[in-house]
Amino acid sequence: MLTQETIGALKPFEKKLYLASPTMHGEELSYVQEAYDTNWLSTVGKNIDESERMIAALIGCSHAVGLSCGTAALHMAVKLAGERLYGMPRPNQGTLRGKKVFCSDVTFDASVNPVAYEDGEAVFIDTETDTWNMDPAALKEAFRIYPEVKIVVMAHLYGTPGKVDEIRAICREHGALLIEDAAESLGATYQGKQTGQFGDYNAISFNGNKIITGSSGGMFLTNNGEDAEKVRKWSTQARENAPWYEHEEIGYNYRMSNVIAGIIRGQIPHLSEHIERKKEIYERYREGFSNLPVSMNPYDEKKSEPNFWLSCLLIDQEAMCRTVRGEREALFLPETGKSCPTEILDAIRLLNAEGRPVWKPMHLQPIYRNNAFITAKGNGRARSNAYIAGGEIPDVGADLFHRGLCLPSDNKMKPEEQDRIIEVVKACFM
Numbered sequence: 283m284l285t286q287e288t289i290g291a292l293k294p295f296e297k298k299l300y301l302a303s304p305t306m307h308g309e310e311l312s313y314v315q316e317a318y319d320t321n322w323l324s325t326v327g328k329n330i331d332e333s334e335r336m337i338a339a340l341i342g343c344s345h346a347v348g349l350s351c352g353t354a355a356l357h358m359a360v361k362l363a364g365e366r367l368y369g370m371p372r373p374n375q376g377t378l379r380g381k382k383v384f385c386s387d388v389t390f391d392a393s394v395n396p397v398a399y400e401d402g403e404a405v406f407i408d409t410e411t412d413t414w415n416m417d418p419a420a421l422k423e424a425f426r427i428y429p430e431v432k433i434v435v436m437a438h439l440y441g442t443p444g445k446v447d448e449i450r451a452i453c454r455e456h457g458a459l460l461i462e463d464a465a466e467s468l469g470a471t472y473q474g475k476q477t478g479q480f481g482d483y484n485a486i487s488f489n490g491n492k493i494i495t496g497s498s499g500g501m502f503l504t505n506n507g508e509d510a511e512k513v514r515k516w517s518t519q520a521r522e523n524a525p526w527y528e529h530e531e532i533g534y535n536y537r538m539s540n541v542i543a544g545i546i547r548g549q550i551p552h553l554s555e556h557i558e559r560k561k562e563i564y565e566r567y568r569e570g571f572s573n574l575p576v577s578m579n580p581y582d583e584k585k586s587e588p589n590f591w592l593s594c595l596l597i598d599q600e601a602m603c604r605t606v607r608g609e610r611e612a613l614f615l616p617e618t619g620k621s622c623p624t625e626i627l628d629a630i631r632l633l634n635a636e637g638r639p640v641w642k643p644m645h646l647q648p649i650y651r652n653n654a655f656i657t658a659k660g661n662g663r664a665r666s667n668a669y670i671a672g673g674e675i676p677d678v679g680a681d682l683f684h685r686g687l688c689l690p691s692d693n694k695m696k697p698e699e700q701d702r703i704i705e706v707v708k709a710c711f712m
């Protein structure tokens with residue numbers, strides 16, 4: 283519990299410490315300048331070509347298409363999957379009308395919204411405790427309940443690769459397409475291979491808080507050349523090859539800007555250095571918390587190497603003080619020797635630093651409250667509702683949200699600053 287004495291003695295950082303903010307190196311500016319000097323200030327140019335080439339080579343995917351953001355990349359992935367499976371829809375209909383899609387549950391909602399853009403219905407798959415990603419046992423159960431489903435969208439939370447082998451095997455068994463949301467995991471590897479190459483279609487993001495950034499931007503990745511061409515066409519307003527603007531399909535204005543691509547081009551060479559720094563931050567926290575009743579976001583050391591984008595903390599159940607959350611606010615009862623995410627986040631905020639609760643599971647989001655949710659034990663919805671009414675925590679996702687939080691993980695954070703975060707977290711358990 284955080285005491286008044288501890289709070290009184292806190293000296294906030296002069297400059298705010300962020301969860302994850304852009305880390306620039308200088309080369310970015312020279313490529314932006316090049317775009318300016320050559321007047322390639324649109325969605326065509328060398329920065330785009332080079333960034334696409336570098337990312338395809340880095341990830342080991344044959345085609346990368348630069349887009350305005352990761353969400354656009356996921357939208358294109360979902361639309362392609364829908365069209366390939368279910369045929370071209372009427373112009374005013376989504377490709378997934380009336381179709382279910384299995385999606386990660388503990389993820390950022392941009393993972394999932396594209397399914398709704400295409401009129402599909404996300405079915406949320408519970409999370410496992412080894413990597414905090416889609417649980418293969420729950421996915422199996424979901425296919426038992428909905429054998430007709432043909433698309434799976436899996437994310438790698440906080441830069442930690444999920445159980446790719448198991449998920450792929452289940453997809454193969456059911457003839458389902460896999461879409462990999464590698465927005466948070468660029469540079470992370472699974473069985474020695476980069477994430478972003480395991481799905482039929484994959485997406486990465488260069489949003490300002492990601493491991494490298496273009497200020498915004500994203501890429502669609504695939505090994506299928508025809509599909510990559512389709513995304514190039516759709517993302518530039520779906521123009522046909524004619525002397526005038528000729529349109530046979532609904533288009534999107536989703537292409538990446540050559541200015542933003544300049545920043546990305548300058549950032550790519552620094553990816554591994556960013557990962558090294560993120561790993562140091564993760565290790566320093568793990569070391570610092572070794573005597574506390576907490577654990578860090580876990581990963582499979584034998585199979586994967588995360589990019590350590592965000593360092594997270596999970597409080598042991600026995601060390602949780604009493605706490606409840608509504609839709610907008612949280613309450614807790616301070617208790618000696620115990621704490622909870624809200625108390626720790628308050629303490630971090632008092633230091634002028636930024637933390638955040640673990641991403642709230644999609645099945646608990648008001649917008650998705652009527653969608654199906656499947657755990658390894660079957661339909662998780664009924665148990666979830668009992669939890670909202672104050673019962674036992676029924677599923678892994680809700681439990682991670684209940685006990686977990688993301689810590690300041692900015693690359694530019696100094697070790698002595700990080701040590702002060704560690705101290706204040708320790709004070710919460712006094």
Ligand SMILES: *Cc1c(COP(=O)(O)O)cnc(C)c1O
Pocket residue numbers: 350351352353354389390392393437463465466486487488489498499500
């Ligand atoms: C950031 C993020 C996205 C979306 O990327 P944008 O470039 O911000 O559109 C999608 N999925 C996950 C898991 C993300 O963290």
